[in-house]
Amino acid sequence: MDLADSATEAAFRAEARVFLEGNIHLAPSDLADPAGEWEQGLAARKQWQRVLYDNGWAAITWPAHHGGRGLGPVEQIIWNQECVRARAPSSISIVGIGMAGPALIEHGTDDQRERYLSKILSGEEIWCQLFSEPDAGSDLASVTTRAERDGDGWVVNGQKVWSSGAHFSQRAILLARTDATVPKHKGLTFFVLDMQSPGVTVRPLRQMNGGAHFNEVFLDQVRIPDTCLVGEPGEGWRVATTTLLHERMTLGGSLGLFHMEDLIDLARKHQPLPAHVRDLVARAYTYERCLEYLNARIMSKLSAGEIPTAEGSITKLAVTRMLSTAADSALAILGSSSLTEPGPWIDLFLVNPGIRIGGGTDNIQKNMAAERVLGLPREADESRELPFNQVRHS
Ligand SMILES: Cc1cc2nc3c(=O)[nH]c(=O)nc-3n(C[C@H](O)[C@H](O)[C@H](O)COP(=O)(O)OP(=O)(O)OC[C@H]3O[C@@H](n4cnc5c(N)ncnc54)[C@H](O)[C@@H]3O)c2cc1C
Numbered sequence: 298m299d300l301a302d303s304a305t306e307a308a309f310r311a312e313a314r315v316f317l318e319g320n321i322h323l324a325p326s327d328l329a330d331p332a333g334e335w336e337q338g339l340a341a342r343k344q345w346q347r348v349l350y351d352n353g354w355a356a357i358t359w360p361a362h363h364g365g366r367g368l369g370p371v372e373q374i375i376w377n378q379e380c381v382r383a384r385a386p387s388s389i390s391i392v393g394i395g396m397a398g399p400a401l402i403e404h405g406t407d408d409q410r411e412r413y414l415s416k417i418l419s420g421e422e423i424w425c426q427l428f429s430e431p432d433a434g435s436d437l438a439s440v441t442t443r444a445e446r447d448g449d450g451w452v453v454n455g456q457k458v459w460s461s462g463a464h465f466s467q468r469a470i471l472l473a474r475t476d477a478t479v480p481k482h483k484g485l486t487f488f489v490l491d492m493q494s495p496g497v498t499v500r501p502l503r504q505m506n507g508g509a510h511f512n513e514v515f516l517d518q519v520r521i522p523d524t525c526l527v528g529e530p531g532e533g534w535r536v537a538t539t540t541l542l543h544e545r546m547t548l549g550g551s552l553g554l555f556h557m558e559d560l561i562d563l564a565r566k567h568q569p570l571p572a573h574v575r576d577l578v579a580r581a582y583t584y585e586r587c588l589e590y591l592n593a594r595i596m597s598k599l600s601a602g603e604i605p606t607a608e609g610s611i612t613k614l615a616v617t618r619m620l621s622t623a624a625d626s627a628l629a630i631l632g633s634s635s636l637t638e639p640g641p642w643i644d645l646f647l648v649n650p651g652i653r654i655g656g657g658t659d660n661i662q663k664n665m666a667a668e669r670v671l672g673l674p675r676e677a678d679e680s681r682e683l684p685f686n687q688v689r690h691s
Pocket residue numbers: 425426427428429430431432433434435436458459460461462511650651652654655656657658659660661664676
Protein backbone atom coordinates (compact mmCIF):
# COMPACT_ATOMS: atom_id res chain seq x y z
CA MET A 298 0.00 0.00 0.00
CA ASP A 299 1.30 3.43 -0.97
CA LEU A 300 0.38 6.10 1.59
CA ALA A 301 1.90 9.12 -0.14
CA ASP A 302 0.35 11.20 -2.95
CA SER A 303 2.08 10.80 -6.29
CA ALA A 304 3.57 14.00 -7.73
CA THR A 305 0.44 14.70 -9.83
CA GLU A 306 -1.87 13.92 -6.90
CA ALA A 307 0.15 16.24 -4.65
CA ALA A 308 -0.09 19.00 -7.27
CA PHE A 309 -3.86 18.50 -7.53
CA ARG A 310 -4.19 18.58 -3.73
CA ALA A 311 -2.21 21.81 -3.56
CA GLU A 312 -4.36 23.40 -6.28
CA ALA A 313 -7.57 22.35 -4.49
CA ARG A 314 -6.26 23.69 -1.18
CA VAL A 315 -5.32 27.06 -2.65
CA PHE A 316 -8.75 27.39 -4.28
CA LEU A 317 -10.60 26.44 -1.09
CA GLU A 318 -8.51 28.70 1.15
CA GLY A 319 -9.10 31.61 -1.21
CA ASN A 320 -12.85 31.09 -1.61
CA ILE A 321 -14.15 29.48 1.57
CA HIS A 322 -15.40 32.87 2.79
CA LEU A 323 -18.03 32.65 0.02
CA ALA A 324 -19.46 29.41 1.46
CA PRO A 325 -22.32 29.32 3.98
CA SER A 326 -21.01 28.80 7.50
CA ASP A 327 -23.59 26.28 8.82
CA LEU A 328 -21.08 23.80 7.48
CA ALA A 329 -22.03 20.20 7.93
CA ASP A 330 -25.69 21.05 8.48
CA PRO A 331 -26.13 18.14 10.90
CA ALA A 332 -29.68 19.09 11.84
CA GLY A 333 -30.68 18.10 8.34
CA GLU A 334 -32.54 21.33 7.61
CA TRP A 335 -31.46 21.43 4.00
CA GLU A 336 -33.97 24.12 3.13
CA GLN A 337 -32.24 26.46 5.58
CA GLY A 338 -29.56 28.30 3.72
CA LEU A 339 -30.62 26.73 0.41
CA ALA A 340 -29.87 29.91 -1.51
CA ALA A 341 -26.43 30.18 0.11
CA ARG A 342 -25.63 26.58 -0.78
CA LYS A 343 -26.73 27.10 -4.36
CA GLN A 344 -24.50 30.17 -4.46
CA TRP A 345 -21.52 28.06 -3.26
CA GLN A 346 -22.31 25.51 -5.97
CA ARG A 347 -22.20 28.36 -8.48
CA VAL A 348 -18.76 29.40 -7.19
CA LEU A 349 -17.52 25.81 -7.65
CA TYR A 350 -19.03 25.69 -11.15
CA ASP A 351 -17.56 29.03 -12.25
CA ASN A 352 -14.11 27.90 -11.14
CA GLY A 353 -14.24 24.40 -12.63
CA TRP A 354 -14.58 22.47 -9.35
CA ALA A 355 -18.23 21.35 -9.62
CA ALA A 356 -17.65 17.78 -10.82
CA ILE A 357 -14.20 16.26 -10.51
CA THR A 358 -14.87 12.98 -12.34
CA TRP A 359 -17.27 14.12 -15.10
CA PRO A 360 -15.65 14.27 -18.54
CA ALA A 361 -14.32 17.73 -19.47
CA HIS A 362 -16.62 18.01 -22.50
CA HIS A 363 -19.61 17.70 -20.13
CA GLY A 364 -18.28 20.45 -17.85
CA GLY A 365 -16.35 18.28 -15.39
CA ARG A 366 -12.64 18.21 -14.61
CA GLY A 367 -12.12 14.90 -16.38
CA LEU A 368 -10.17 13.36 -13.49
CA GLY A 369 -10.42 10.02 -11.71
CA PRO A 370 -11.80 8.72 -8.39
CA VAL A 371 -8.49 9.30 -6.59
CA GLU A 372 -8.74 13.04 -7.32
CA GLN A 373 -12.39 12.91 -6.17
CA ILE A 374 -11.27 11.51 -2.82
CA ILE A 375 -8.51 14.14 -2.56
CA TRP A 376 -11.09 16.87 -3.31
CA ASN A 377 -13.45 15.44 -0.65
CA GLN A 378 -10.61 15.37 1.89
CA GLU A 379 -9.65 18.96 1.13
CA CYS A 380 -13.29 20.11 1.43
CA VAL A 381 -13.51 18.48 4.87
CA ARG A 382 -10.18 20.06 5.85
CA ALA A 383 -11.41 23.50 4.73
CA ARG A 384 -14.76 22.91 6.49
CA ALA A 385 -16.57 23.53 3.22
CA PRO A 386 -20.31 22.73 3.24
CA SER A 387 -21.54 19.40 1.88
CA SER A 388 -22.78 19.79 -1.70
CA ILE A 389 -26.40 20.73 -2.31
CA SER A 390 -26.15 18.78 -5.58
CA ILE A 391 -25.07 15.36 -4.25
CA VAL A 392 -27.77 13.46 -6.16
CA GLY A 393 -27.41 15.57 -9.31
CA ILE A 394 -23.63 15.46 -9.54
CA GLY A 395 -22.98 12.12 -7.88
CA MET A 396 -25.83 10.04 -9.31
CA ALA A 397 -28.13 11.62 -11.94
CA GLY A 398 -25.29 13.16 -13.97
CA PRO A 399 -23.19 9.97 -14.19
CA ALA A 400 -26.33 7.97 -15.19
CA LEU A 401 -27.20 10.48 -17.93
CA ILE A 402 -23.60 10.65 -19.16
CA GLU A 403 -23.42 6.86 -19.42
CA HIS A 404 -26.97 5.91 -20.45
CA GLY A 405 -28.81 9.10 -21.48
CA THR A 406 -29.43 10.66 -24.90
CA ASP A 407 -27.61 13.70 -26.31
CA ASP A 408 -30.81 15.72 -25.81
CA GLN A 409 -31.00 14.74 -22.13
CA ARG A 410 -27.35 15.60 -21.56
CA GLU A 411 -27.83 18.94 -23.32
CA ARG A 412 -30.96 19.70 -21.32
CA TYR A 413 -29.90 18.71 -17.82
CA LEU A 414 -26.15 18.52 -17.22
CA SER A 415 -25.09 22.18 -17.06
CA LYS A 416 -28.04 23.09 -14.80
CA ILE A 417 -27.01 20.28 -12.44
CA LEU A 418 -23.43 21.56 -12.34
CA SER A 419 -24.34 25.19 -11.74
CA GLY A 420 -26.83 24.32 -8.98
CA GLU A 421 -29.68 25.90 -10.95
CA GLU A 422 -31.63 22.62 -10.70
CA ILE A 423 -31.50 20.39 -7.64
CA TRP A 424 -32.25 16.67 -8.05
CA CYS A 425 -33.47 13.99 -5.66
CA GLN A 426 -33.47 10.19 -5.78
CA LEU A 427 -36.85 8.38 -5.80
CA PHE A 428 -35.72 4.79 -5.32
CA SER A 429 -36.70 3.49 -1.84
CA GLU A 430 -40.26 2.50 -1.00
CA PRO A 431 -41.98 1.34 2.19
CA ASP A 432 -41.25 -2.29 1.16
CA ALA A 433 -38.13 -1.82 -0.96
CA GLY A 434 -34.94 -0.50 0.64
CA SER A 435 -32.10 -2.97 1.11
CA ASP A 436 -33.83 -5.13 -1.50
CA LEU A 437 -34.26 -2.24 -3.90
CA ALA A 438 -35.15 -4.45 -6.86
CA SER A 439 -38.52 -5.09 -5.16
CA VAL A 440 -39.97 -1.66 -5.99
CA THR A 441 -43.67 -1.79 -6.77
CA THR A 442 -44.26 1.72 -8.12
CA ARG A 443 -45.70 1.04 -11.58
CA ALA A 444 -45.09 2.88 -14.85
CA GLU A 445 -47.51 1.88 -17.61
CA ARG A 446 -47.24 2.77 -21.27
CA ASP A 447 -49.79 5.34 -22.43
CA GLY A 448 -49.45 6.74 -25.96
CA ASP A 449 -46.08 8.43 -26.33
CA GLY A 450 -45.40 8.39 -22.61
CA TRP A 451 -45.91 6.63 -19.29
CA VAL A 452 -48.32 6.90 -16.37
CA VAL A 453 -46.80 6.32 -12.93
CA ASN A 454 -48.52 5.29 -9.68
CA GLY A 455 -46.93 4.40 -6.35
CA GLN A 456 -45.18 5.67 -3.25
CA LYS A 457 -41.56 6.48 -2.50
CA VAL A 458 -40.05 7.19 0.91
CA TRP A 459 -36.89 8.61 2.56
CA SER A 460 -36.45 10.86 -0.47
CA SER A 461 -33.76 13.32 0.67
CA GLY A 462 -34.35 16.90 -0.43
CA ALA A 463 -37.45 16.06 -2.51
CA HIS A 464 -39.22 19.09 -0.98
CA PHE A 465 -36.86 21.52 -2.75
CA SER A 466 -35.85 19.50 -5.82
CA GLN A 467 -36.83 20.40 -9.36
CA ARG A 468 -36.14 16.93 -10.77
CA ALA A 469 -35.77 13.34 -9.66
CA ILE A 470 -34.28 10.10 -10.82
CA LEU A 471 -37.05 7.54 -10.51
CA LEU A 472 -37.00 3.74 -10.52
CA ALA A 473 -40.34 2.14 -11.46
CA ARG A 474 -41.62 -1.29 -12.51
CA THR A 475 -42.68 -1.53 -16.14
CA ASP A 476 -42.96 -5.33 -16.40
CA ALA A 477 -44.09 -7.57 -13.54
CA THR A 478 -44.01 -10.76 -15.62
CA VAL A 479 -40.20 -11.04 -15.54
CA PRO A 480 -37.79 -11.49 -12.56
CA LYS A 481 -37.51 -8.44 -10.30
CA HIS A 482 -34.22 -7.02 -11.61
CA LYS A 483 -35.38 -7.24 -15.24
CA GLY A 484 -38.71 -5.39 -15.13
CA LEU A 485 -37.45 -2.01 -13.89
CA THR A 486 -37.10 1.23 -15.83
CA PHE A 487 -35.22 4.43 -15.01
CA PHE A 488 -36.87 7.82 -15.58
CA VAL A 489 -36.20 11.51 -15.11
CA LEU A 490 -39.19 13.04 -13.32
CA ASP A 491 -40.14 16.72 -13.26
CA MET A 492 -41.09 17.19 -9.59
CA GLN A 493 -43.63 19.88 -10.55
CA SER A 494 -45.66 17.34 -12.61
CA PRO A 495 -49.37 17.08 -11.69
CA GLY A 496 -49.94 14.11 -9.36
CA VAL A 497 -46.64 14.43 -7.44
CA THR A 498 -47.24 15.04 -3.70
CA VAL A 499 -44.25 15.58 -1.40
CA ARG A 500 -44.78 15.18 2.34
CA PRO A 501 -41.76 15.97 4.59
CA LEU A 502 -40.94 13.54 7.42
CA ARG A 503 -39.98 15.07 10.76
CA GLN A 504 -36.89 13.45 12.30
CA MET A 505 -35.93 12.94 15.95
CA ASN A 506 -33.37 15.78 15.71
CA GLY A 507 -36.14 18.19 14.65
CA GLY A 508 -34.99 18.41 11.03
CA ALA A 509 -37.00 17.43 7.96
CA HIS A 510 -34.33 16.15 5.62
CA PHE A 511 -36.38 13.55 3.81
CA ASN A 512 -39.89 12.95 2.53
CA GLU A 513 -42.62 10.62 1.45
CA VAL A 514 -43.43 11.14 -2.23
CA PHE A 515 -46.79 10.02 -3.60
CA LEU A 516 -47.17 9.49 -7.37
CA ASP A 517 -50.76 9.51 -8.54
CA GLN A 518 -51.38 9.17 -12.30
CA VAL A 519 -48.17 11.10 -13.02
CA ARG A 520 -47.44 11.44 -16.77
CA ILE A 521 -43.84 11.13 -17.90
CA PRO A 522 -42.96 11.65 -21.59
CA ASP A 523 -40.85 9.10 -23.47
CA THR A 524 -38.06 11.67 -23.72
CA CYS A 525 -37.52 11.21 -19.96
CA LEU A 526 -36.70 7.52 -20.21
CA VAL A 527 -33.03 6.83 -19.44
CA GLY A 528 -31.80 3.68 -21.20
CA GLU A 529 -34.34 1.19 -22.54
CA PRO A 530 -37.47 -0.07 -20.73
CA GLY A 531 -36.37 -3.00 -18.53
CA GLU A 532 -32.79 -1.69 -18.23
CA GLY A 533 -33.49 0.33 -15.08
CA TRP A 534 -31.45 -1.89 -12.77
CA ARG A 535 -28.33 -1.50 -14.95
CA VAL A 536 -28.77 2.30 -15.03
CA ALA A 537 -29.50 2.45 -11.28
CA THR A 538 -26.35 0.47 -10.54
CA THR A 539 -24.30 3.30 -12.08
CA THR A 540 -25.86 5.72 -9.59
CA LEU A 541 -25.46 3.41 -6.59
CA LEU A 542 -21.74 2.92 -7.23
CA HIS A 543 -21.37 6.68 -7.22
CA GLU A 544 -23.54 6.92 -4.07
CA ARG A 545 -21.21 4.52 -2.24
CA MET A 546 -18.23 6.61 -3.32
CA THR A 547 -19.89 9.81 -2.13
CA LEU A 548 -20.80 8.32 1.23
CA GLY A 549 -17.45 6.68 1.96
CA GLY A 550 -15.75 9.71 3.52
CA SER A 551 -16.25 11.29 6.93
CA LEU A 552 -18.91 13.52 5.33
CA GLY A 553 -17.52 16.62 6.98
CA LEU A 554 -19.80 15.94 9.95
CA PHE A 555 -16.97 15.75 12.42
CA HIS A 556 -13.45 17.08 12.97
CA MET A 557 -11.23 15.15 15.39
CA GLU A 558 -9.45 18.33 16.49
CA ASP A 559 -12.80 19.66 17.84
CA LEU A 560 -13.20 16.57 20.05
CA ILE A 561 -9.61 16.82 21.28
CA ASP A 562 -10.07 20.54 22.06
CA LEU A 563 -13.25 19.71 23.99
CA ALA A 564 -11.46 16.98 25.96
CA ARG A 565 -8.55 19.33 26.76
CA LYS A 566 -10.94 22.02 28.05
CA HIS A 567 -12.67 19.59 30.43
CA GLN A 568 -9.66 18.04 32.19
CA PRO A 569 -9.47 15.97 34.32
CA LEU A 570 -11.72 13.40 32.66
CA PRO A 571 -12.75 10.06 34.18
CA ALA A 572 -10.94 7.00 32.78
CA HIS A 573 -13.97 5.68 30.85
CA VAL A 574 -14.37 9.04 29.02
CA ARG A 575 -10.65 9.18 28.19
CA ASP A 576 -11.04 5.66 26.85
CA LEU A 577 -13.93 6.74 24.58
CA VAL A 578 -11.95 9.70 23.19
CA ALA A 579 -8.98 7.42 22.53
CA ARG A 580 -11.26 4.97 20.74
CA ALA A 581 -12.73 7.69 18.53
CA TYR A 582 -9.18 8.79 17.68
CA THR A 583 -8.19 5.20 16.88
CA TYR A 584 -11.19 4.78 14.56
CA GLU A 585 -10.24 8.00 12.82
CA ARG A 586 -6.67 6.81 12.21
CA CYS A 587 -7.98 3.41 10.97
CA LEU A 588 -10.26 5.28 8.60
CA GLU A 589 -7.33 7.26 7.27
CA TYR A 590 -5.50 4.01 6.44
CA LEU A 591 -8.65 2.43 4.96
CA ASN A 592 -8.98 5.47 2.68
CA ALA A 593 -5.30 5.21 1.76
CA ARG A 594 -5.89 1.56 0.88
CA ILE A 595 -8.81 2.50 -1.38
CA MET A 596 -6.76 5.25 -3.06
CA SER A 597 -3.82 2.90 -3.51
CA LYS A 598 -6.05 0.35 -5.25
CA LEU A 599 -7.65 2.99 -7.45
CA SER A 600 -4.25 4.41 -8.40
CA ALA A 601 -3.22 0.91 -9.48
CA GLY A 602 -6.30 0.77 -11.74
CA GLU A 603 -8.15 -1.73 -9.51
CA ILE A 604 -11.76 -1.33 -8.30
CA PRO A 605 -12.16 -1.46 -4.51
CA THR A 606 -15.20 -3.55 -3.56
CA ALA A 607 -15.35 -4.73 0.05
CA GLU A 608 -13.10 -1.82 1.10
CA GLY A 609 -16.02 0.58 0.53
CA SER A 610 -18.27 -1.47 2.85
CA ILE A 611 -15.63 -1.72 5.56
CA THR A 612 -14.93 2.01 5.30
CA LYS A 613 -18.60 2.88 5.70
CA LEU A 614 -18.79 0.67 8.82
CA ALA A 615 -15.68 2.41 10.19
CA VAL A 616 -17.15 5.87 9.48
CA THR A 617 -20.33 5.18 11.42
CA ARG A 618 -18.41 3.64 14.32
CA MET A 619 -16.09 6.63 14.46
CA LEU A 620 -19.00 9.10 14.37
CA SER A 621 -20.98 7.31 17.10
CA THR A 622 -17.91 6.95 19.35
CA ALA A 623 -17.05 10.63 18.81
CA ALA A 624 -20.61 11.72 19.67
CA ASP A 625 -20.69 9.43 22.75
CA SER A 626 -17.34 10.89 23.88
CA ALA A 627 -18.48 14.50 23.52
CA LEU A 628 -21.78 13.90 25.33
CA ALA A 629 -19.97 12.08 28.14
CA ILE A 630 -17.56 15.03 28.47
CA LEU A 631 -20.34 17.63 28.47
CA GLY A 632 -22.70 15.75 30.80
CA SER A 633 -26.48 15.46 30.85
CA SER A 634 -27.20 19.10 29.92
CA SER A 635 -25.80 18.41 26.41
CA LEU A 636 -28.72 16.02 25.81
CA THR A 637 -31.33 18.72 26.14
CA GLU A 638 -29.57 21.80 24.75
CA PRO A 639 -29.14 22.24 20.99
CA GLY A 640 -25.55 21.96 19.78
CA PRO A 641 -23.29 20.23 17.28
CA TRP A 642 -22.56 17.16 19.43
CA ILE A 643 -26.17 16.25 20.14
CA ASP A 644 -26.83 16.79 16.42
CA LEU A 645 -24.04 14.36 15.53
CA PHE A 646 -25.42 11.86 18.07
CA LEU A 647 -28.93 12.08 16.58
CA VAL A 648 -27.94 12.08 12.91
CA ASN A 649 -25.63 9.07 13.09
CA PRO A 650 -28.32 6.32 13.16
CA GLY A 651 -29.52 7.66 9.78
CA ILE A 652 -26.01 7.47 8.37
CA ARG A 653 -25.84 3.82 9.47
CA ILE A 654 -28.92 3.16 7.30
CA GLY A 655 -28.59 5.45 4.24
CA GLY A 656 -26.48 4.23 1.30
CA GLY A 657 -26.73 0.61 2.51
CA THR A 658 -27.28 -0.40 6.15
CA ASP A 659 -24.57 -1.75 8.44
CA ASN A 660 -25.98 -5.26 7.99
CA ILE A 661 -25.84 -5.01 4.21
CA GLN A 662 -22.21 -3.78 4.40
CA LYS A 663 -21.42 -6.75 6.65
CA ASN A 664 -23.04 -9.11 4.12
CA MET A 665 -20.79 -7.68 1.41
CA ALA A 666 -17.69 -8.07 3.56
CA ALA A 667 -18.73 -11.65 4.42
CA GLU A 668 -19.08 -12.55 0.75
CA ARG A 669 -16.17 -10.61 -0.71
CA VAL A 670 -13.57 -10.81 2.06
CA LEU A 671 -14.41 -14.05 3.86
CA GLY A 672 -15.68 -15.83 0.72
CA LEU A 673 -18.90 -16.97 2.46
CA PRO A 674 -21.71 -18.12 0.14
CA ARG A 675 -24.09 -15.50 -1.23
CA GLU A 676 -27.33 -15.10 0.71
CA ALA A 677 -30.12 -17.25 -0.76
CA ASP A 678 -32.85 -15.22 -2.52
CA GLU A 679 -35.54 -17.41 -4.04
CA SER A 680 -37.37 -14.39 -5.44
CA ARG A 681 -34.42 -13.55 -7.71
CA GLU A 682 -35.34 -15.84 -10.59
CA LEU A 683 -39.16 -15.85 -10.22
CA PRO A 684 -41.39 -13.51 -12.28
CA PHE A 685 -42.07 -10.55 -9.96
CA ASN A 686 -45.84 -11.12 -10.03
CA GLN A 687 -45.33 -14.65 -8.65
CA VAL A 688 -43.23 -13.51 -5.68
CA ARG A 689 -45.08 -13.50 -2.36
CA HIS A 690 -45.08 -10.02 -0.82
CA SER A 691 -45.62 -9.43 2.89
C1 LIG B 1 -30.32 9.64 5.88
C2 LIG B 1 -30.99 8.82 4.82
C3 LIG B 1 -31.17 9.34 3.55
C4 LIG B 1 -31.80 8.58 2.56
N1 LIG B 1 -32.00 9.15 1.33
C5 LIG B 1 -32.65 8.45 0.38
C6 LIG B 1 -32.95 9.05 -0.88
O1 LIG B 1 -32.66 10.22 -1.12
N2 LIG B 1 -33.62 8.33 -1.80
C7 LIG B 1 -33.97 7.03 -1.59
O2 LIG B 1 -34.53 6.43 -2.50
N3 LIG B 1 -33.74 6.43 -0.39
C8 LIG B 1 -33.08 7.11 0.60
N4 LIG B 1 -32.85 6.54 1.83
C9 LIG B 1 -33.35 5.18 2.08
C10 LIG B 1 -32.27 4.14 2.25
O3 LIG B 1 -31.67 3.83 1.01
C11 LIG B 1 -32.93 2.92 2.90
O4 LIG B 1 -33.39 3.33 4.18
C12 LIG B 1 -31.97 1.78 3.08
O5 LIG B 1 -31.62 1.22 1.83
C13 LIG B 1 -32.57 0.67 3.97
O6 LIG B 1 -33.83 0.30 3.53
P1 LIG B 1 -35.09 0.23 4.52
O7 LIG B 1 -35.12 1.51 5.30
O8 LIG B 1 -36.26 -0.13 3.70
O9 LIG B 1 -34.76 -0.92 5.53
P2 LIG B 1 -34.92 -2.48 5.26
O10 LIG B 1 -34.25 -2.84 3.99
O11 LIG B 1 -36.35 -2.84 5.43
O12 LIG B 1 -34.08 -3.08 6.46
C14 LIG B 1 -34.60 -3.20 7.80
C15 LIG B 1 -33.56 -3.89 8.66
O13 LIG B 1 -33.30 -5.22 8.16
C16 LIG B 1 -31.92 -5.37 7.84
N5 LIG B 1 -31.78 -6.16 6.60
C17 LIG B 1 -32.49 -6.01 5.45
N6 LIG B 1 -32.08 -6.90 4.53
C18 LIG B 1 -31.06 -7.61 5.11
C19 LIG B 1 -30.23 -8.67 4.66
N7 LIG B 1 -30.33 -9.16 3.42
N8 LIG B 1 -29.30 -9.15 5.51
C20 LIG B 1 -29.17 -8.66 6.77
N9 LIG B 1 -29.96 -7.66 7.27
C21 LIG B 1 -30.88 -7.14 6.44
C22 LIG B 1 -31.39 -3.95 7.63
O14 LIG B 1 -29.99 -3.88 7.88
C23 LIG B 1 -32.21 -3.17 8.64
O15 LIG B 1 -31.63 -3.28 9.90
C24 LIG B 1 -32.25 7.27 2.84
C25 LIG B 1 -32.10 6.75 4.13
C26 LIG B 1 -31.49 7.51 5.11
C27 LIG B 1 -31.36 6.93 6.50
